[in-house]
Amino acid sequence: MKTGISLEEAQTLLLDLVEPAKECLVPLTRAVGRVLSQDIWSDINLPPFDKSPLDGYALQANDTIEVSSSHPVILDVIEEVRAGYTSLKQVTSGTAIKVLTGAPIPNGADVVIKFEDVNRKGNKLELFYPLKSGSNIICAGEDVGQGEIVAKKGTLLNPPLVGLLAAVGVDLVPLFSKLKIGIISTGDELIDPSDDLRSGKIYNSNFYSLSAYCSKLGAEAVSMGIVPDEKDAIVERISKALEDTDLVITTGGVSVGDYDIVPTALDHIGAETIFWKIDMKPGSPAIAAKYKNKLVIGLSGNPAAAFITFDLIVGPIIKRMMGFFQELPPRITATLADDFNKSSGQRRFLRGRLDNINGINYAKLTGKQSNGVLKSMVDCNILIDVPAGSGPLIVGQEVLAVVIDNY
Amino acid sequence: MKTGISLEEAQTLLLDLVEPAKECLVPLTRAVGRVLSQDIWSDINLPPFDKSPLDGYALQANDTIEVSSSHPVILDVIEEVRAGYTSLKQVTSGTAIKVLTGAPIPNGADVVIKFEDVNRKGNKLELFYPLKSGSNIICAGEDVGQGEIVAKKGTLLNPPLVGLLAAVGVDLVPLFSKLKIGIISTGDELIDPSDDLRSGKIYNSNFYSLSAYCSKLGAEAVSMGIVPDEKDAIVERISKALEDTDLVITTGGVSVGDYDIVPTALDHIGAETIFWKIDMKPGSPAIAAKYKNKLVIGLSGNPAAAFITFDLIVGPIIKRMMGFFQELPPRITATLADDFNKSSGQRRFLRGRLDNINGINYAKLTGKQSNGVLKSMVDCNILIDVPAGSGPLIVGQEVLAVVIDNY
Numbered sequence: 001m002k003t004g005i006s007l008e009e010a011q012t013l014l015l016d017l018v019e020p021a022k023e024c025l026v027p028l029t030r031a032v033g034r035v036l037s038q039d040i041w042s043d044i045n046l047p048p049f050d051k052s053p054l055d056g057y058a059l060q061a062n063d064t065i066e067v068s069s070s071h072p073v074i075l076d077v078i079e080e081v082r083a084g085y086t087s088l089k090q091v092t093s094g095t096a097i098k099v100l101t102g103a104p105i106p107n108g109a110d111v112v113i114k115f116e117d118v119n120r121k122g123n124k125l126e127l128f129y130p131l132k133s134g135s136n137i138i139c140a141g142e143d144v145g146q147g148e149i150v151a152k153k154g155t156l157l158n159p160p161l162v163g164l165l166a167a168v169g170v171d172l173v174p175l176f177s178k179l180k181i182g183i184i185s186t187g188d189e190l191i192d193p194s195d196d197l198r199s200g201k202i203y204n205s206n207f208y209s210l211s212a213y214c215s216k217l218g219a220e221a222v223s224m225g226i227v228p229d230e231k232d233a234i235v236e237r238i239s240k241a242l243e244d245t246d247l248v249i250t251t252g253g254v255s256v257g258d259y260d261i262v263p264t265a266l267d268h269i270g271a272e273t274i275f276w277k278i279d280m281k282p283g284s285p286a287i288a289a290k291y292k293n294k295l296v297i298g299l300s301g302n303p304a305a306a307f308i309t310f311d312l313i314v315g316p317i318i319k320r321m322m323g324f325f326q327e328l329p330p331r332i333t334a335t336l337a338d339d340f341n342k343s344s345g346q347r348r349f350l351r352g353r354l355d356n357i358n359g360i361n362y363a364k365l366t367g368k369q370s371n372g373v374l375k376s377m378v379d380c381n382i383l384i385d386v387p388a389g390s391g392p393l394i395v396g397q398e399v400l401a402v403v404i405d406n407y
Numbered sequence: 408m409k410t411g412i413s414l415e416e417a418q419t420l421l422l423d424l425v426e427p428a429k430e431c432l433v434p435l436t437r438a439v440g441r442v443l444s445q446d447i448w449s450d451i452n453l454p455p456f457d458k459s460p461l462d463g464y465a466l467q468a469n470d471t472i473e474v475s476s477s478h479p480v481i482l483d484v485i486e487e488v489r490a491g492y493t494s495l496k497q498v499t500s501g502t503a504i505k506v507l508t509g510a511p512i513p514n515g516a517d518v519v520i521k522f523e524d525v526n527r528k529g530n531k532l533e534l535f536y537p538l539k540s541g542s543n544i545i546c547a548g549e550d551v552g553q554g555e556i557v558a559k560k561g562t563l564l565n566p567p568l569v570g571l572l573a574a575v576g577v578d579l580v581p582l583f584s585k586l587k588i589g590i591i592s593t594g595d596e597l598i599d600p601s602d603d604l605r606s607g608k609i610y611n612s613n614f615y616s617l618s619a620y621c622s623k624l625g626a627e628a629v630s631m632g633i634v635p636d637e638k639d640a641i642v643e644r645i646s647k648a649l650e651d652t653d654l655v656i657t658t659g660g661v662s663v664g665d666y667d668i669v670p671t672a673l674d675h676i677g678a679e680t681i682f683w684k685i686d687m688k689p690g691s692p693a694i695a696a697k698y699k700n701k702l703v704i705g706l707s708g709n710p711a712a713a714f715i716t717f718d719l720i721v722g723p724i725i726k727r728m729m730g731f732f733q734e735l736p737p738r739i740t741a742t743l744a745d746d747f748n749k750s751s752g753q754r755r756f757l758r759g760r761l762d763n764i765n766g767i768n769y770a771k772l773t774g775k776q777s778n779g780v781l782k783s784m785v786d787c788n789i790l791i792d793v794p795a796g797s798g799p800l801i802v803g804q805e806v807l808a809v810v811i812d813n814y
Binding site: 033082101150167170189200213215307339356359377 | 433438483564565572573576617662667714739
């Protein structure tokens with residue numbers, strides 16, 4: 001077991017231990033926000049055929065070589081083709097076929113001229129200037145060629161990519177299975193928000209914030225309830241969660257006090273502790289253990305500490321298990337917009353908000369920074385990374401920050 | 408009816424016409440990503456009582472005034488309190504109560520000293536230095552005070568806010584109702600991706616990309632199917648969608664060609680056209696009409712044009728109807744990282760990607776910019792706003808862009 005390790009070492013240790021979930025085929029209408037388990041190649045050209053981007057006439061550019069407004073050419077309109085249909089006839093010299101927006105280019109034609117730029121009288125068409133072969137034709141495969149890769153394994157499906165898969169005819173998508181994440185809230189002090197608050201008790205918030213986070217990531221949070229500070233009860237609940245879910249998160253019971261018994265319970269189960277305690281504030285008492293091929297991550301019971309360690313450690317694990325190829329949150333530099341008057345003996349993450357003003361990144365603190373305070377998490381979109389041994393921070397100094405996505 | 412109006416005028420006209428949906432009460436576990444329909448005030452202090460942030464001893468600072476390592480004070484430990492319980496006894500001069508992390512501060516005590524910083528022998532406690540009243544106490548209401556506002560009407564619920572609502576005991580949340588958005592795909596050329604591609608046909612992608620977008624916004628997309636280019640069929644389908652859903656989106660059939668018949672169908676229904684055609688590319692043929700108190704927005708059938716007008720016009724309407732107080736996408740300035748060799752007679756939106764490198768915003772083009780091309784939407788997170796009458800754009804010039812969120 002390692003102890004007092006850096007955040008980066010904790011992330012690496014855990015990412016190396018987990019694998020993407022099993023594959024499954026999912027209807028395209030339910031695929032957004034999930035991750036491709038295979039590369040997707042296109043079986044077709046997109047668009048599948050040369051087509052007209054506008055309402056006009058398809059003809060041969062050769063027929064217009066010497067044409068001018070004083071010497072127009074006159075062509076016979078032999079057919080009309082709408083989007084969704086194909087022409088029965090072929091364009092030859094001296095003829096044209098009317099094409100509507102999206103219609104396939106008839107055989108023999110190599111240019112389209114706009115409706116508004118010709119003179120039509122009965123079946124005769126008058127043209128007044130030379131045309132360049134290929135003009136106003138959307139070529140087959142312009143968007144995606146047959147056999148071309150559309151998206152790689154590990155890609156998160158966003159709305160335009162969902163559309164692109166539809167466009168190349170993929171209606172069932174190979175995805176990594178949806179994760180089930182068991183969340184256990186430990187602590188004699190916890191009661192559910194639907195109950196009445198009694199003396200000495202607090203409402204359980206960690207289950208709600210972390211399960212909302214899981215659902216934002218596209219995973220399913222499974223409530224494993226509130227468990228009292230009793231070893232046997234915690235052992236039983238973690239064991240059940242290990243059976244029912246893919247990843248187990250506990251909150252509370254991980255410090256070194258007399259009743260901090262999640263580590264004891266994990267030992268009792270026979271789980272192998274990967275690390276206990278990370279060199280950062282808040283969230284230092286986090287523990288990670290492995291039982292068979294599943295992970296249990298024990299987070300601090302303090303709401304902000306639990307949320308921040310979820311952001312920095314659990315989020316990346318979930319993304320790796322979802323099959324997403326970008327697990328770690330991006331890092332940026334920014335100019336501090338507030339003073340922070342405390343020294344930081346330990347490496348510390350401050351809750352802040354990134355604002356880009358005239359191209360400059362400013363990092364503003366979002367409020368009180370205590371371990372228990374949740375309010376300053378609400379508008380937080382960066383965690384400012386303050387190195388161990390830093391003195392007070394002052395407005396205008398450059399800081400490093402981790403970008404988190406609370407929405 | 409207005410025609411050829413600016414994007415901004417189109418946005419304003421439509422935002423002024425719609426109202427937030429009805430209110431409903433939703434369990435907190437299903438509230439993330441939705442919008443508060445009322446201000447939320449806290450009925451309690453958070454935390455509800457003064458508590459200890461660590462394992463230690465609660466006592467009176469007065470007992471430690473003249474204490475030093477050579478003249479320690481000795482106190483009687485009279486009780487132990489864990490998180491979730493309250494002390495039965497009171498701290499008086501000469502006594503201390505052992506408190507575990509999260510335990511309420513016993514009456515009479517005004518300071519907590521860390522477990523590691525004292526000498527304990529039996530029930531006796533030895534202290535070696537003076538303590539400052541108030542140290543190591545988390546005060547009741549430190550996070551949120553009783554009667555304080557927690558979140559305002561119109562706020563989107565992110566995971567930490569869900570946690571904060573739980574922490575103040577809100578288990579049923581007043582939200583704006585989930586929107587139902589009817590999506591009609593018009594065009595004789597369309598077939599569903601689950602069908603075989605036939606000559607002259609293309610796969611319907613707009614329904615899939617736009618419904619994924621709706622679900623990303625927290626709205627429910629209702630498929631109203633593919634409708635052929637026949638006025639009566641379109642009239643019937645729009646009428647049905649107006650009955651069944653809160654907002655109706657059509658794609659295709661809005662240009663000026665012989666078979667662009669959505670405007671004709673809207674006229675036939677008796678809908679009042681708000682505008683037809685916006686001065687921008689792609690997406691210029693968009694139409695908006697009102698029937699009774701519902702809107703129908705007709706978008707271009709070209710996939711990229713449909714998506715971009717959805718981003719710029721439909722997204723803000725959905726956000727207003729969801730009750731969200733920030734409807735319009737933010738705008739930024741950036742430095743162009745690619746050449747764009749075409750002149751833009753009309754105002755034009757180019758698909759790009761914003762990258763912040765060393766604090767500088769760079770706008771990179773994501774690929775082909777034709778109306779029909781979807782691939783360049785996939786990595787797009789900005790739409791570069793090119794004014795009408797612009798010549799070719801060159802690397803390094805400053806551009807304005809609208810930030811869109813494809814994930």
